[in-house]
Amino acid sequence: MDERRTLTVTQAGTLLPFLLEAVRDKSRNTVKGLLSRRQVLVDGRAVTRFDHPLSPGQTVTLLPRSAAGAWELPFPVLYEDAALLAVDKPAGLLSMGSDREKKRTAYRLAADYVKAREPGKRLFIVHRLDRDTSGVLLFAKDEGLKRRLQENWDRLVTRRAYVAVVEGAPPREEGEVRSFLRETGTHLVYSGAPGRDAREAVTRYRVLARSRGFSLVEVELDTGRKNQIRVHMKDLGCPVAGDRQYGAQSDPMGRLGLHAHALALTDPRSRRPLVLQAPWPEPFRRMFPGQG
Structure with a gap:
């Protein structure tokens, strides 16, 4: 793919047939390559499974290969949809900027990741972890959703x-x-x-x-x-x-x-439960074999 394309799903189905119909000038193997290189987003989230289910109204975005490589994060994405992003923050990385460190923070890296895939999209941090604590860190891609989460945090x-x-x-x-x-x-x-x-x-x-x-x-x-x-x-x-x-x-x-x-909450958009889990770090498992 040489340019970004956004498509709207009009009928239920699965991802590979949808893509083959949408990009008829590409071979089946080429389309599978788009999936394996994480160049396909469904509602803003990278998808690699060819049998991923689709519903009417969803958006499918095809990224240029250059953009796909640009948004790889140096830590795992635990969950992502059109308005939320959860990552597994490593120990030693600030959640947000400080007077001493403004660039290499979990927020800055995640914001660059989102911006590379969705130009013009902003990112907002919902809560924080100490620099030396690792694990689940949640962001919102919408300021209104960020406010709803923060203002109702204890209830949600x-x-x-x-x-x-x-x-x-x-x-x-x-x-x-x-x-x-x-x-x-x-x-x-x-x-x-x-x-x-x-x-x-x-x-x-x-x-x-x-x-x-x-x-x-x-x-x-x-x-x-x-x-x-x-x-x-x-x-x-x-x-x-x-x-x-x-x-x-x-x-x-x-x-x-x-x-x-682990962070479990009620998604204020759908009222459905959302459970976010970050695997135990390797040093923990080495100290306590069989745990985690």
Whole structure:
């Protein structure tokens, strides 16, 4: 393909027959090549399956080969449709820009990815992860949808689950931590007394496995405060591995032992459940074989 083409589906069917009809000057093998090179988008999402089902009203976009190569991301896309994009952010990458780093952030890379495929399309970050935390990060391609998600976040989100590698072990196999979080002038978060500027935080945890002085813990958030898991694990006497800022003495994986592995929410457009999952990072699986 030498130029971008956008087609509208008029009747139900599957993708390959639709493409063969739409580009009659191309051979069957050439059309399959478009799919394998991720040059075919259905409602803005790359599709590689030739038997992908189509419904009337959907849009199919054919990208030039040069554009297809330009929008490969250096991290996995977990979900994408016409208005949402979820990625598996690696540890060490900022979610958004800062005074020191404005270019190489998850947001900037994802925005360039969207712009290369959909010229003029903007991207908006819905929530954030700490720089050293990996996992599910959600963006919206529409500002109105971004606002709906953010303004109704606590109502729409049904599950926020993390997996953490911690030093030692929590006092019980499962439990709940509830405290009021405050922040120092140097941006260190701590559990303090309730009152002005204190924000209640609730964390539930469950021990999944133990190995060589470390525990693998699944953590679910009832609230989403800054550094909440890291502070609450420190409060339990089992800081997150690699987290020197909050009391860790070791760094067995060469990274912070915290990964956002699941985000479940109700899509405000369709009212249907949307479950986003990021596979556990390889260092976690090496420390705890058979988990994840």
